[in-house]
Amino acid sequence: MGRRPGSRQGCAARTWLHRAGADGQRRQRPVRGCPRQQLAVGGQHARFDRVPHRSTLQPRRLDDPGRRWTDVASRRPRGRLGRGRVRRHAGSNPPTDEPRRPDHPPQPAPWRGGSRRGDLARRRRCVADQPSRWDASSRNERLARGVPDLALDLPSPTDGGRTYTFRLRRGIRYSNGALVRPEDIRRALERTLIMFRDTYYYGAIVGASACVSRPRRCDLSRSVVADDRNWTLTFHLRRADPDFLYTLALPTAYAVPAATPARDAGSHPLPATGPYEFASYKPGRVVKLIRNPRFRVWSADARPDGYPDEILWKLGLTPAAQVHAVETGRADVAFDGVPPSRLTEVETQHASQVRDNTQAGTTFLFLNTRVPPFDDVRVRRAVSYAVDRGAIVRALGGPDRAQATCQILPPNFRGYRPYCPFTLERTAAGIWQAPALSQARRLIAASGTRGARVTVWIPPNHRPEGAIAVVLLKQLGYRVRAKRVGDYYAKIGDSRLRIQAGVNTWFPDYPAPAAFLNAMFSCGAFRPGTGSNLNASEFCDPRIDRAIARARTLEVSDPALASSLWSTIDRELVDQVPVVPLVNPKHVDFLSPRVGNYQYGPQWPNLLLDQLWVR
Template identity: 25%
Template sequence: MQVKTIIKSTLLACLLFTSANAMQELVRGNGAEPATLDPTLGEGIPGSNIMRDLYETLMTEDKEGNVILGQASSYTISDDKKVYTFKIRENAKWSNGDPVTAHDFEYSFKRGVDPKVAARYSWYFKILGIKNGAAILEGKKPVSSLGVKALDDKTLEINLHSPIPYFLMGISHVTTAPVPKKIIERYGKNWTKPANIVTNGAYKLQEWVVNEKIVLTKNDMYYDKAKVQIDKVTFVPIPEQSTELNRYKAGDVDYTDELPKSKYQSLLKSIPNEVKVLGRVGTYYYYLNMKKKPFDDVRVRKALSYAVNRDIITKKVLGTGEKPAYTFVPNIVSGYTAPVPEYATWTQKERNAKALSLMKELGYSKENPLKFEILYNTSEQHKRVALAIASMWKTSLKGSVVVSLKNQEWKTYLEEKKSGNYQVARAGWIGDYNEASTMLDLLTVGHSSNSSFYENPQYDKLMNIARSTTDDIKRNKLYADVDSIVARDMPIIPIYQYSQARLVKSYVGGYPKVNPLGAIYTKHLYIKK
């Protein structure tokens, strides 16, 4: 009896140990194939989702999006709020065991503004207010003059040209992550391949099969590895939401990037605990290429904007918590009150009538229609919205507008938009930090995401004043004035304020109830089963 009891106890202990130490794996749907895994060169949500797991910045975010210490163990701010001094964690390491140093951050920041590198997010270092950032981007000063300097291996000093209230929030963005100089110099453009890459975040890259999967495994060199519970995460690019839903139902995916809007209500009834919805600092909009006629005429831009029935888009086409957008900055932004443009107070019937009047004034009619394409990246959601808007324009404008749709895969879409090879293009922007400038900066001259090619000196002047205004109330008032200029000049058509609806299996723990930027790090998740 005693022997049997001992054997049973031993078996039970082994089973409990095995269960407690079982490999935790997660499969995340990720929309599109990322363009790159180089944080300096990256852009777009698909890449950011992965790079947040691979790299860690000086400041990072907790699971609810609050800014906390990351690779920095502490920091000090000068009395004039223009000099930030960061201490790098003594136990911060790259995945190959090398220490992460202040020199890595200095190299990364300067690489980001180097015109020879041509990073898509180079503008970001300008809006962070780093000394000489703007002059370097304009070719007026050398890269070496950027106000970022390693004082020693573990001390980084960043000088700003003026106080920037959102600076700490801003440097939590993955664009400001360190990159390994010696690895980049050794492998060049191939440094992000699985055999070559080193990372400093909670995960490291194990496998990358283009258009199939990107596999990350836990980084044993990460200073906070004891708190990381998911051992392996696989990101799968699935552009079509219906396909992603089928794979989710089949058990191939634990966490979707999105869900089909048409299925939202039925999913809410059948699996309510697995439907997750977050409000987000972001706006879905259409770019109007002002370098192409007739979109250089504000009357065309206003007519097209007025004739979009945002209530139908948000309630009928989407229906997952989105809100109609009449301004660029969403209401969810911390401390911000959006202006109410005059056209937002009209009924849709009044907006349609004004739009038709403008088209007639311009000489467009059913017999002489305005013809153009809507460019969008491959996605059922984007197609549904584009079809709905095209129908609204056709009906409300009495045939004076004829629209065709053009879809491209993610990388090609980005290039078409960047080069200006389009007339009207769908776009969306999720804030890089929770402040109004994260949206409004996109329409400043020289911004790489100003795909409308909008130029307004008054707009840029107000943005420059706002960035250095430390009083929150005054700064947000300036932002509201800038937002009103967007409504007046209509370089974009704001359509709706984002919400993020996705499916997450009930055995996945740690998913937040609040996260305005929608930045979900795998290190904050865990498997409950």
Template identity: 30%
Template sequence: MAAPAWRPAGGPRSPVPFPGHRTAAVVSGAALFAGVAGLGAGCGGPDAADASRSGAPTDGGTLRVVGSSDVEHLDPASAESVGARGLDRTFARTLFGTLASNVFAETVPVRPDVAERLPTRANGGISGDALTYTVRLRGDVLWDTAPPRPVTAADFVRGFKRLCNPAAPSAGLGYFTATLRGMDAYCRGYARLGGPGIGAATSGSAADDARAAAALAAYQNAHDIEGIRAADDRTLVFRLVRPASDFLSLLTLGYTAAAPREYDAYVPDGPVFRRHTVSDGPYRITQYRPGTSYLLTRNPAWRPGSDPLRERHVDRIWITLGQDSAEAVQQQLESGSADLAWDQPVPPSALPRLRAAHDPRFAVREAPSTSPYLVFNLRSPNNGHALADRDVRRALAYAVDRSLLVKIVGGPAVARPLHTVIPPGTTGYAPADPFPTPGDSGDPATCRRLLAAAGHPGGLTLRFPFRVNSVHRLIAESLAQDLAGCGVRTVLFPDTGGGFYARTISDPARGAAGHWDIAAPGWTPDWYGANGRSVLLPLLSGRSLGAGSTNYGGYENPQVDALIDRALTATSEARAAELWRRADRIATQDAAILPLLDRAHTVFMSSRVRNARFLPTTAGYDYTRVYLAR
């Protein structure tokens, strides 16, 4: 989930995960693409350039990636941003996944990764009642250990057990407590283990870390999850609470990556863990300097024939962090001193020039998203708990000038105004605008009138943290100016060091203490196709509240939760879509969050990059597919 250039994933974000294990779902994904393709999809970029390149890929060299903030979580169990998803894809593999492609529809279908094949009713992998899934693993996937050893079904079971560890719980946990038998009970028991030295991913000493890691591992090894077991080293059996047509999509999420037994020795996502990741992918993290850089080198245990989704061409991937200026990053890419951007889209100021020149290094890639959106901290005690009042939030909804935000991020070829939580290209989307303003430019007079009627004629003062990379500062300043038009003062403060998602807005205690009132995160769905679950449940479900939740503002509405439950158990995709629409309608009328833009991704590569292939849920090119011109 949603992050991160766009989402914490997505959102759980964002990132970053896909659907379509049945033919119907693949068709659905293609249809969704057709509905959103008008937003500059595939404009320029590697498609045309690659067409002129023939011959075998060249191996070797260093891929240089440059950007701003470190990931909020490196551990695949809790990694939720699009940047973290792109990084984890290089060293952490899941049972199923999706293929990077510059054709959006090709990125939608679920494909085998560590699994030998997609389970179906026809091949016996899915039971007649759709409650049991049997997955057979490939036998040639190896851990980068000394000596290398096979990735087993028990490693995947361990991965699921780590999802609800109290040190760094997964933002995607709700997906699995709602689907896997016994997962909720297992996690409730695990949560009771929290306490000093355990309830945080960092602690004061090596001895504390060791004790906490031992306690966490002891719980995991002493307790089973009813709904997942290793029948043997190469066979996993999943048992569901109820049929879930998107279950294979859930198994593409990076959260579900296999976890080697070595991880039992470390606090999940803690500083020691981050220095000791173990790879079953084409690359391994050789050097990590927090907030500064990553060096990835080839994993000697990986073999091309063992991996249907990735390749491996460059010798090294060097990721340099700490460069918050999108313009500076762009300059490096164009001059050839760097190859790809880590978390920075092309700066809007450069877009007209690149379009006019038909620069083949530039592209606009489609990835429907709610990015950014304005989230209200309903827990905040500031202003007499004003943001907990639905009428106050509805008043503020009229303040926003979306037309200016579109200009800030690059114009209508890059983004369009969004008024629903569910973006186009996502199950349940239906155009609606509960707070219309002329030309999407805001209505400060209506905002002031409604705010006074809600008991705040003198306005409010709102604390507003913002991300420092890309155009987030400009977006925050634009929103602050909009709010000033209806008498609302904002206290803007930069959130540096990659802590925006991990600490500032996802920590319920900080929210309850009033450390922030509004924020502008982004959310990219965790998968596309039949993906209604991947937006409303993580962003607005009252049952997903707690540490690490991506329901940042603490919104709870029993009607929305009930509609989510009904959508998850719907007997047809059409029925599910209608229920998602109804839940969206209630949440948007509540102004639980304020959707702002459906935004495509602007990407650029250096002149020496070849075979750049886009993965929407990572908001970037797949590092494992790239090779370099010599």
């Protein structure tokens, strides 16, 4: 959806203040001369006032123009749309400018399982920029495309895929007035390598490994060459990396001033390049973003202007409290979604305020292909035949919370073609129908593994799926123990623990098939004895590896052929069953009646908060 037409002139917007008095009633200070416009978003809830303004984009309304819009609640900060304040409630995570260790992912939502995604994305997204990013107008992952951001264009690699030269935009300034220079992007990557102590994203850059092993001597000036005369930035890689442009669109490449130290900025955020800048941060209480007065729109696709004048995150509300805040008019968006216990009520009483989207993620039961009994493909296939995916959907709250799947790639993702061989009745539609217990029991009998001991590891955010998996394996004749683990995500990456099975959800770092299939199932993804193994199934098939490598190479030269090849790889992995796909989670956003221009983008965090507006 595009922007709302209107003028930014002739109307001085004021913030609406909401206070609960002793009688429980809200006290409000009105806006003079302007229509009331507020948005609340975040981990808890938020409100704002704004004046509509003109945009470089043509309006594309998906909602009724006559609707009245309102506040948002979530565990993330809230924002203002246009000229006014957006208040939003969030969880306890700070608005850090820093990258997170990839082996310690945050858990902002119950679906957030095995992704390496850091917390900074959801807060820095409104204030920071990198060489490229995903088109803000893309509405699903299948259509997502990379567009230049700080760069003028996306370069084609030279030297056999080992050299990229970016021409950067001139005249962009930070919120403190300093000029954004080519070396600032290099510094961002140095800080990422030093603070992550991991080469996962940028290991192809010459010298990246040295930055990780000797962080105090980290210097990428020979491999990431900044030319202040021609305003270019040239990357030299030690090997071709087909995903390099994707990783440069991640928050880990947000430009920072070249003198920025390689340590956590704490409660003193770094200067901004985007439409907003950090105004204040009170740990555990509130985060406030205000308009960056030095921002100008240089690319409507990559970096459109925002609507709110302020984004105010109040930290610390549960999803249920966020929903209540929207219902009572204290918030505009329940950013963390609607909990299952409230879903029926919300959909019945506030149907026009609900937006549900299938997320670009897959929940699955991983099976260790190197540990009995799951080192036998017949056993893995038996589990996929027998699992009742419909029961899992019901346990998670019904079809508005999840949809059954037999595949690794989610719907609306490039390379996805419906395919389900493990169902009671196979159809041309490739959709799961019902469990096939008789086929499963025949495979178990043929494997001779009935009666083996199996331990299923279950994290706190996947207990319904874990409980169903335990019952299923017992039905198949195994002696099963459920192991509920608090620090689950720090342990499943350690192959030395010989974990047999566990429940997880994977959300890719960027909307490309490689971020699923290469990241989790390539031989290189299996990192034994490191504690940071992403390939929990310990799966390795050289033939599939070669196909993955070819598909990644084709992404640049022939995207259509690459997509077809990714579909084939997805099906082959489904047949090999390193994981048993269960469901694709859905996210339900709950909006106040005043909120408009709702947009759900291709990259997490998907709700484009800075594009919301109210009246």
